[in-house]
Amino acid sequence: MTPLEIWHPFHQPAADPPPLRIARGEGACLYTEDGRRLIDAISSWWTNLHGHNHPRIMGAIARQTRRLDHVLLAGCTHQPAEALAAGLGRFLPRGLAHVFFSDDGSTAVEVALKMAVQFWRNSGRPEKRKIVALENGYHGDTFGAMSVGDDSVFTEAFGPLLFPVERAHSAYCHRCPVGQQRATCQIDCADHLAAILERIHQETAAVIAEPLVQGAGGMIVHPAEFLAKIRAACSRYDVLLIADEVFTGFGRTGRMFACEHAGALPDLMCLSKGITGGVLPLGATAATERIYQAFLGPEPDRTFYHGHSFTGNPIACAAAVANLEIFETEPVFQRIEAIAAIHRDRLAALAKHPAVADVRQLGTIAAIEIAAEDPGYTSSLKPRLYRFYLERGILLRPLGNVVYVVPPYAIEPDDLQRVWDAIAASLDFV
Numbered sequence: 001m002t003p004l005e006i007w008h009p010f011h012q013p014a015a016d017p018p019p020l021r022i023a024r025g026e027g028a029c030l031y032t033e034d035g036r037r038l039i040d041a042i043s044s045w046w047t048n049l050h051g052h053n054h055p056r057i058m059g060a061i062a063r064q065t066r067r068l069d070h071v072l073l074a075g076c077t078h079q080p081a082e083a084l085a086a087g088l089g090r091f092l093p094r095g096l097a098h099v100f101f102s103d104d105g106s107t108a109v110e111v112a113l114k115m116a117v118q119f120w121r122n123s124g125r126p127e128k129r130k131i132v133a134l135e136n137g138y139h140g141d142t143f144g145a146m147s148v149g150d151d152s153v154f155t156e157a158f159g160p161l162l163f164p165v166e167r168a169h170s171a172y173c174h175r176c177p178v179g180q181q182r183a184t185c186q187i188d189c190a191d192h193l194a195a196i197l198e199r200i201h202q203e204t205a206a207v208i209a210e211p212l213v214q215g216a217g218g219m220i221v222h223p224a225e226f227l228a229k230i231r232a233a234c235s236r237y238d239v240l241l242i243a244d245e246v247f248t249g250f251g252r253t254g255r256m257f258a259c260e261h262a263g264a265l266p267d268l269m270c271l272s273k274g275i276t277g278g279v280l281p282l283g284a285t286a287a288t289e290r291i292y293q294a295f296l297g298p299e300p301d302r303t304f305y306h307g308h309s310f311t312g313n314p315i316a317c318a319a320a321v322a323n324l325e326i327f328e329t330e331p332v333f334q335r336i337e338a339i340a341a342i343h344r345d346r347l348a349a350l351a352k353h354p355a356v357a358d359v360r361q362l363g364t365i366a367a368i369e370i371a372a373e374d375p376g377y378t379s380s381l382k383p384r385l386y387r388f389y390l391e392r393g394i395l396l397r398p399l400g401n402v403v404y405v406v407p408p409y410a411i412e413p414d415d416l417q418r419v420w421d422a423i424a425a426s427l428d429f430v
């Protein structure tokens, strides 16, 4: 019998190096089968928060496996899901009162989009079903999530099958869409979204945005005022705001949720990645009371007919509860601030390098946009840089010509400095 070959995500076997064979993880590091130590400077796709194999999360998983492996969440409930809902209630922005569990970031987004559209239908406004999304946005790889994400090499093959969305400018200050300078602008780029809503608010269900940092689109950091203006425009035109905090949630930006920087209260919030500390897959979509109320009633078609087999899996919920407990019992925000301080220092020094076009940072997220003849995700710099870092024991996956660092909060300062040393050295080589 021949074993099946694994089809790896975002991987081109004809060009990419073979996958790294990882045997174990500890703290901010991964160890290969042949004994190499790699600093996981991207937190395994931005999921890992407190280091690999954190004992509190692993212990919670072990205990839960002895009690209940899985049960459907339709018609049943269980303690880990309820404990997680209670825990999220202690951290989520005011106004979010209900949580719907799913599997990952893409499903958290699908759920939010469907809730937004059905909310208006249930409220007697079925014509409000358009979605407004941002340029450079990324929300996942399923069809709804791809539709609201900006056009890219990820979506190219599926363009004709995606539903149409209105696309508003994002605050990409380095390449300002309205030709302003950040030092003097009034966040004029946000006027585009307001103008779109003025034109089509009667048909629009929701605006979806990654609050403050557009991750896969190139680690684009927005001024907080941009999100505040989006919130204000949504409120003015009675359009729901979906905050996709799949990447930015759970401390990544220096606050528990990026929305907090702008004091913006979303109507729907999408969570995943760090929700379990990055250990098990779990998605969550939080909604306000107003939204939930619109789904109540005796008519069968008011119900939210959506659910995945593993919705609210008890083991994943137990991991997520343990993740929240770590926030409550360990100095997580001190670690976050220590990372942010190192990022700030190193970026300030590297900003002057002739190969650097822009530097961006918010909390534990830091990025350098390298001046390239072929900018973008498919830049020829990407494979060269990836190899360069790997040879130095560092796992970084540049987004084309954008090199970014998003480490686990447990990273040792020396290891983070080593990551920056390697990035500094790579700038001389590009």
Ligand SMILES: Cc1ncc(COP(=O)(O)O)c(C=O)c1O
Pocket: 104, 105, 106, 107, 109, 138, 139, 140, 141, 210, 215, 216, 244, 245, 246, 247, 248, 272, 273
């Ligand atoms: C902002 C955002 N939303 C949604 C997703 C999709 O999450 P997942 O890959 O878990 O489906 C991602 C993934 O990177 C993301 O960054």
